[in-house]
Amino acid sequence: MAAPLVVDIADMKFSKAEQDVLITYALGSCIGVSAYDPELKVGALLHFMLPESALDPRKAQERPYMFADTGVHEMFKHLAGMGSKSKRLIVKACGGSNLMDPNGTFNIGKRNYLALKKILWRFNIILKGEDIGGTASRNMSLRLDSGDVSVRYSGIKEERAL
Amino acid sequence: MNFQRETALSHILERVEKIPPVPAIVRKVIDIVQKPEVAIQEIVKVVMLDESLTFRVLRAANSAYYRRGGPESKTVQEALIRLGNNALVNLVIAESCSPLFKNAGEGYELKRGELWRHSMGCALLSQQIAAFTGFQKAENLFTAAIVHDLGKTLLDNFVHARRAALHERMTQFKMTYTEAEFEVLGMHHGEIGARLLEKWSFAPDITEAVRFHHDPLHAPSAVRDLVFHVYLSDMVCMMLGVGLGLDGLAYPANREIWDYFKMSESDFQRFSLMLLEELAKAEEWLRT
Numbered sequence: 001m002a003a004p005l006v007v008d009i010a011d012m013k014f015s016k017a018e019q020d021v022l023i024t025y026a027l028g029s030c031i032g033v034s035a036y037d038p039e040l041k042v043g044a045l046l047h048f049m050l051p052e053s054a055l056d057p058r059k060a061q062e063r064p065y066m067f068a069d070t071g072v073h074e075m076f077k078h079l080a081g082m083g084s085k086s087k088r089l090i091v092k093a094c095g096g097s098n099l100m101d102p103n104g105t106f107n108i109g110k111r112n113y114l115a116l117k118k119i120l121w122r123f124n125i126i127l128k129g130e131d132i133g134g135t136a137s138r139n140m141s142l143r144l145d146s147g148d149v150s151v152r153y154s155g156i157k158e159e160r161a162l
Numbered sequence: 163m164n165f166q167r168e169t170a171l172s173h174i175l176e177r178v179e180k181i182p183p184v185p186a187i188v189r190k191v192i193d194i195v196q197k198p199e200v201a202i203q204e205i206v207k208v209v210m211l212d213e214s215l216t217f218r219v220l221r222a223a224n225s226a227y228y229r230r231g232g233p234e235s236k237t238v239q240e241a242l243i244r245l246g247n248n249a250l251v252n253l254v255i256a257e258s259c260s261p262l263f264k265n266a267g268e269g270y271e272l273k274r275g276e277l278w279r280h281s282m283g284c285a286l287l288s289q290q291i292a293a294f295t296g297f298q299k300a301e302n303l304f305t306a307a308i309v310h311d312l313g314k315t316l317l318d319n320f321v322h323a324r325r326a327a328l329h330e331r332m333t334q335f336k337m338t339y340t341e342a343e344f345e346v347l348g349m350h351h352g353e354i355g356a357r358l359l360e361k362w363s364f365a366p367d368i369t370e371a372v373r374f375h376h377d378p379l380h381a382p383s384a385v386r387d388l389v390f391h392v393y394l395s396d397m398v399c400m401m402l403g404v405g406l407g408l409d410g411l412a413y414p415a416n417r418e419i420w421d422y423f424k425m426s427e428s429d430f431q432r433f434s435l436m437l438l439e440e441l442a443k444a445e446e447w448l449r450t
Contacts, residue, residue: 009402010438026403028411049402049438050431059435066435099397100338101415108401108431109411135332135412137271137403154271155329155408 004141007032007045010066012075014044015144016082023141026154027095029109031068031116031132032140035075035091036147037084045142046075050108051115068115076123091120092129092149092162094140109133129162170320171348177316178354184362187212188258192305195251196365200301202247209238209254218257218450219250225447228253252289252304256282259308266315269322270407277315279441279448280405281308286440288395291433295423297387306371307392309364311405313355313372320347325408332412339409340376352376376413390419398433404441 007013007024015022022045024032029049036043046065053060053067064070076086093116096109104110113132120127129149131138137154140162150159183189190208194201209215216238223241224234228249235241242250260278267277285307292300314321321328324346331342343350356373371388374381375396381389397413400406420430441448 026406028403028406029401030403049434055428055431056435066438097401097411099401099411099413099415100336101417103415103417105417105420106397106401106415106430108434111427134410136410137406137408154406154410155325155332 007047009047010049010063012044012046012065012071012078014042014075014078014082016040016042018145020144021141022144023139025139027138027140028097029095029112031093031095031109031112032138033072033075033091033093033116034140034142034149035079035089036142036144036149037079037088038090038147039088040082040084041144041147042079042082042084043142043144043147044075044079045140046071048072048112048116051111068112069119072116072119072123086123086125089125090128090147091125093127094131094138094149094151094162096132097135097137098133100135131160131162167346167348170324170346174317174320174347174349174354178357178361181316181358181361185258185261187215188262189362191254191258192364195255195305196302200247200251202242202250205251205254206238206242215254215257218260219254221450222253222257222447223250225444225450227444227447252285255305255308256285259305262309262312263315266318267405267407269318269320269325270314270409271325272405272407275448276405276407277311280399281311282444282448283399283404283437283441284308284310284392284395286444287398287433287437288391290436290440291391291394294429294433295391297391299387300391302365302367302371303388303391305364306368306388307395309355309359309368310372310375310392310396311351311355312358313351313353316354316358317343317347317351321408328408332410337412338376338414339412342412350376379416379418390422393419394433398430398437402434402437404437 004021004023024047033046048071053070060070064074096113098109139152149162152159263278288307327346328342331337340350356369359369370385374389378389378393
């Protein structure tokens with residue numbers, strides 16, 4: 001198997017090569033979103049960091065993958081460009097951790113999750129798998145051959161299928 | 163206190179006792195920086211007398227972060243003229259401290275260099291946050307932010323051997339990571355870092371900022387603002403996954419600090435954008 005393609009923060013990678021694995025590391029309050037079309041075996045992995053592009057529209061234009069709304073939109077555009085149909089897409093999400101916060105002050109993780117659901121709703125897509133919240137750091141990967149998504153928590157060796 | 167924890171703690175304290183003195187060059191730089199009027203020419207002199215530090219300072223000064231298309235600096239003096247006092251002092255602090263961090267972090271499940279990237283991200287962001295809050299007494303902020311996780315370099319091996327116990331405390335007993343460290347090792351990384359810095363005679367402001375960086379509301383009032391800035395920078399880094407390891411985000415959030423700085427949620431989100439920008443600019447520098 002080829003070396004995994006690493007998706008950095010505020011970035012997205014897509015592939016149609018069956019041997020590829022897309023991976024992203026150290027998801028804290030950020031969220032990793034995978035999208036896979038099982039018929040064409042094409043897929044993408046996004047690592048966004050903030051909920052709404054309205055925070056800084058200029059930045060969102062330069063780097064759409066910073067935000068949930070522009071990031072998902074742009075990712076789907078790339079997948080559609082490869083012939084993928086949005087109704088076939090299997091979308092999963094990991095991350096959205098929060099600090100321990102009874103007052104909900106620093107809850108960017110939670111806001112990210114809500115923003116993700118909102119944008120997916122507009123595309124008429126529901127999450128087929130998710131592992132969201134808590135305080136852990138997560139790694140997330142997507143295999144292009146099978147569409148399998150797995151998540152690994154920091155402090156735990158085993159990966160878990162999502 | 164249980165037996166295992168007592169043993170761990172005595173080993174850790176022994177380690178603090180046996181730790182070699184702070185590298186002479188760090189000592190000199192920090193001493194000069196801590197004087198009320200930073201004698202910039204003294205810093206230039208100290209750097210010039212140390213071949214390896216001169217090399218590193220010039221390499222950093224000529225990296226994309228500082229150079230920004232300007233002419234190349236061939237001497238420390240030239241770098242000073244181009245960068246100005248403040249930037250040069252911060253750069254020298256960073257370069258003199260970097261050897262303390264570069265090989266640490268594995269116990270916390272951080273890849274090589276990541277603890278250093280975290281320390282630098284925190285220090286660079288702290289300057290931006292200070293500009294936002296209008297923090298006046300910021301002369302120790304860069305140093306405090308750089309060394310806030312120094313304790314982790316010393317606890318690395320102990321944490322490595324007790325990962326499962328630490329993890330269990332956080333997931334099953336919902337402890338903060340600081341509480342888990344205290345439970346399992348008898349002392350948390352903030353306290354260890356502070357003791358090490360005390361041993362190295364760092365200024366009390368800096369040692370207290372390190373000690374309280376995960377418990378900012380209990381910091382002595384004289385260092386409160388300093389601690390709040392380190393805390394905020396640290397939390398933004400962690401949330402964005404910069405230096406995020408075994409501990410994850412298992413730290414308390416403090417609404418009081420937002421209120422104290424009259425920050426909105428958008429302000430806080432903008433800090434994330436700033437951090438990403440700072441790290442992108444500093445990337446070449448951090449890689450070396």
